[in-house]
Amino acid sequence: MRVRNNYPVTSIADNLPFFGLEGTYVSSGWAVSVGESGSAIELEVDAGDGYLENSALSTTAQTVTLSSGDPDYPRRDVIYVASDETIGVLQGEPQKPPSDESGDLLGPQNAPKPAPNSAESLSGIPIAHCWVPAGAADTSDIQQDYIFDLRVWVDISGATSSTDRRYATIGPVALDDGDTADAPLTVDNGDTIRVVEWGASLYDNGSKSDPPAGVRVKLATPSGGTASSEETALTRDETGIVEEDATDAGANHYSLRLENASGTDYQSVDGQGLGAQFVVEIV
Secondary structure (H helix, E strand, O other), X not given: OOOOOOOHHHHHHHHHHHHHHOOOEEEEEOOEEEOOOOOOEEEEEOOEEEEEOOEEEEEOOEEEEEOOOOOOOOEEEEEEEEOOOOEEEEOOOOOOOOEOOOOOEOOOOOOOOOXXXXXXXXXXXXXXEEEEOOOOOOHHHOOHHHEEEOOOEEOOOOOEOOOEEEEEEEXXXXXXXXXXXXXXXXXXXXXXXXXXXXXXXXEEOOEEEOOOOOEEEEEEOOOOOEEEEEOOOOEEOOOOOEEEEOOOOOEEXXXXXXXXXXXXXXXXXXXXXXXXXXXXXXX
């Protein structure tokens, strides 16, 4: 069973819930990160285990090389674990992204095009897709937030994993000094919130850079307090950057928060503003 539509980026995400039902899922590892090569576009894939249509696969850590970027337009490549226990790349076709209301081209976080080529007949486990900018020549042209996690988690026994992974993006938004922007996070009493990725960014004409000093990401508690706060660009740690136990009775309404305490007002015009990205596990 597969969900299909005119936007393959969305279609891949829509298909993911069905992978576990069909015996295709990740048991451990296979996180994808930016490599270190200065002469090629390299991604690092952690060692991992999983199942492809109920057949066990296991790989050691591997490096995969992407083709250089098209001179004119970006593309999205799908990274997958192949049936022969190697890491494969399904290269996308370069396309011009659509523009926003200001006429600026949309970026990797929200552009429906370019899209990956169809993975319908792929014999492998999709684990990520990567935005390859126009003109990209080596790893320095790839940012960690160009890599989008596609892993479906199911435990070794075949039952659905107790880990619920959630994603949130804020911005780019206008944020005056002293203001905050929130993404709601509702969990049940007794759950543990584990932040595995978070970070803030400064947007300028659609491009992203490290946040100014004083711009923070936070996990805000139901009472309005702060469970944890960090002034950081995008950071990832699969073992957990922050953990918080939800102890209030009933539903606990936390917030993933972007805070501007930089002393400067930032406006959201012509692709400018502040933004943040979060990946959270509920266990």
